[in-house]
Amino acid sequence: MKSPHPPTAHPHRGFSPVGLENISAVSNYGRGAAHMPLLKDMKESFDIGSEADPRYQNIWPPAGVADTFQPTFTSFFQSCYRAELAILEAISIGVGLSAQTLGQMHAFQTNELRLTHYPEVARGEFAHATRIAAHTDFGTITLLFQDRVGGLQMEVPPGSGCFVDVPSGGRSECIVNVGDCLNKWTGLHSARHRVHLSEQMTEDRVPERFSIAYFAKPDRDVLLRPLLSECSNTGDKYMTADEFQHMRIAGTY
Ligand SMILES: O=C(O)CCC(=O)C(=O)O
Numbered sequence: 464m465k466s467p468h469p470p471t472a473h474p475h476r477g478f479s480p481v482g483l484e485n486i487s488a489v490s491n492y493g494r495g496a497a498h499m500p501l502l503k504d505m506k507e508s509f510d511i512g513s514e515a516d517p518r519y520q521n522i523w524p525p526a527g528v529a530d531t532f533q534p535t536f537t538s539f540f541q542s543c544y545r546a547e548l549a550i551l552e553a554i555s556i557g558v559g560l561s562a563q564t565l566g567q568m569h570a571f572q573t574n575e576l577r578l579t580h581y582p583e584v585a586r587g588e589f590a591h592a593t594r595i596a597a598h599t600d601f602g603t604i605t606l607l608f609q610d611r612v613g614g615l616q617m618e619v620p621p622g623s624g625c626f627v628d629v630p631s632g633g634r635s636e637c638i639v640n641v642g643d644c645l646n647k648w649t650g651l652h653s654a655r656h657r658v659h660l661s662e663q664m665t666e667d668r669v670p671e672r673f674s675i676a677y678f679a680k681p682d683r684d685v686l687l688r689p690l691l692s693e694c695s696n697t698g699d700k701y702m703t704a705d706e707f708q709h710m711r712i713a714g715t716y
């Protein structure tokens with residue numbers, strides 16, 4: 464392995480083989496009594512942070528191995544950051560905050576880009592495993608890009624344990640997902656989602672699937688407190704974003 468992820472969840476950098484991370488460790492965050500089953504994830508991933516992050520370095524492939532990888536994804540990361548700031552401005556205005564409120568809390572680019580490959584598997588594997596277990600994203604917003612294979616599902620209604628397919632519009636589509644931090648600031652719903660067997664998948668072999676998720680995260684010292692007087696949040700009030708990220712991710716590696 465040329466760019467191994469550290470053995471713990473922090474920092475999210477480099478390559479994680481199938482079996483290293485299991486998201487079901489955090490599936491039950493924020494849930495009431497109806498607990499999700501503990502299923503192993505069938506995925507491998509590569510995590511990239513901002514080159515400007517003062518705390519953590521990226522773990523790039525060594526020189527001579529996939530030399531276009533680093534410039535391609537450094538540039539893509541910057542494109543996602545520009546999109547993030549535009550979307551945060553729109554959300555700020557939409558919820559009644561001043562236009563720069565959310566953007567100002569994302570100045571240091573503690574964001575992460577994750578490339579995920581879900582290998583082809585036999586359909587029967589889904590009896591005791593999944594592609595990525597149910598979870599809410601921990602950050603502010605997620606920009607999700609996927610191929611046309613399908614399998615992304617959202618919990619509807621919230622807290623029910625029932626998941627519906629999110630149809631894939633293909634590689635030019637970007638799904639914007641609300642994360643837990645934006646939920647704490649504004650009350651917008653952070654949807655629980657997973658990647659599992661979709662209703663359309665009727666063959667014995669479930670084809671491989673690729674996705675790219677860009678996780679926009681708050682600056683580490685920002686407090687997660689309600690920004691709108693009418694929104695009611697529960698639990699974890701006034702943690703810093705950094706404390707919250709560490710708490711949420713514990714146990715996944
Ligand atoms: O692969 C996907 O479509 C979703 C991945 C995801 O939800 C995540 O990495 O947080």
Ligand SMILES: [Fe+2]
Nearest residue numbers: 598599600656
């Ligand atoms: Fe997610």
